[in-house]
Amino acid sequence: MKFKKTLVTLLLFVSAILLGDFIGRMTGGISALSWLGYTISFGIPVSQPFVLDLSVLKLALGFYLSINVAQIILLVFAIFLYKPLLKKL
Structure with a gap:
């Protein structure tokens, strides 16, 4: 039962992120709707990662997050939809 709830939660939030990205790009x-595509990005670009060279081990780290307004709106909607949806399971 817990696995089912976790899977539904993951599916809900991933679909909100993907649908928000699609809506942001299309508008x-x-x-009149271009504000939905306003994007903010931050992090360490993957093309220029932080490299830690220890002679025996070389570690490259990169993290880049890009989120738009449509994704934020759909994530808020998914949070409000989360509890009523889990009560039905």
């Missing part, structure tokens, strides 16, 4: 060309 970028529409002047």
